Amino acid sequence: MKINNLKSYPENYSYRYGELTDLYESDLICLNQYHLDEIWYFYASGSYEGNGMILMKKGELYDVYNMGHCSCYGPLENVNFYGKSLEDLKASYSAEGFNEWSNLYEAALLK
Numbered sequence: 001m002k003i004n005n006l007k008s009y010p011e012n013y014s015y016r017y018g019e020l021t022d023l024y025e026s027d028l029i030c031l032n033q034y035h036l037d038e039i040w041y042f043y044a045s046g047s048y049e050g051n052g053m054i055l056m057k058k059g060e061l062y063d064v065y066n067m068g069h070c071s072c073y074g075p076l077e078n079v080n081f082y083g084k085s086l087e088d089l090k091a092s093y094s095a096e097g098f099n100e101w102s103n104l105y106e107a108a109l110l111k
């Protein structure tokens with residue numbers, strides 16, 4: 001699986017409780033069950049929580065997941081992959097919802 005950490009927030013997105021960082025290898029283990037080809041993400045970790053988004057790709061299908069969490073669980077513990085075309089996935093979000101992962105979408109288009 002190819003891993004792309006964008007290390008930047010989308011435009012007009014902010015998280016004031018932590019700094020942008022890498023996901024731990026132990027966090028990424030949750031993705032193994034989906035046999036993904038590539039992921040794009042940004043993730044910030046605070047003292048008791050974290051926040052970020054991940055775009056996952058398998059073949060020609062994509063899914064996005066909000067990695068916001070408290071200290072009770074990790075960023076990918078409840079992740080699922082359902083798979084849609086990238087355009088159908090984008091269309092399933094409101095403009096405000098899409099803004100939360102627009103930089104991941106753009107990075108996937110540039111690959």
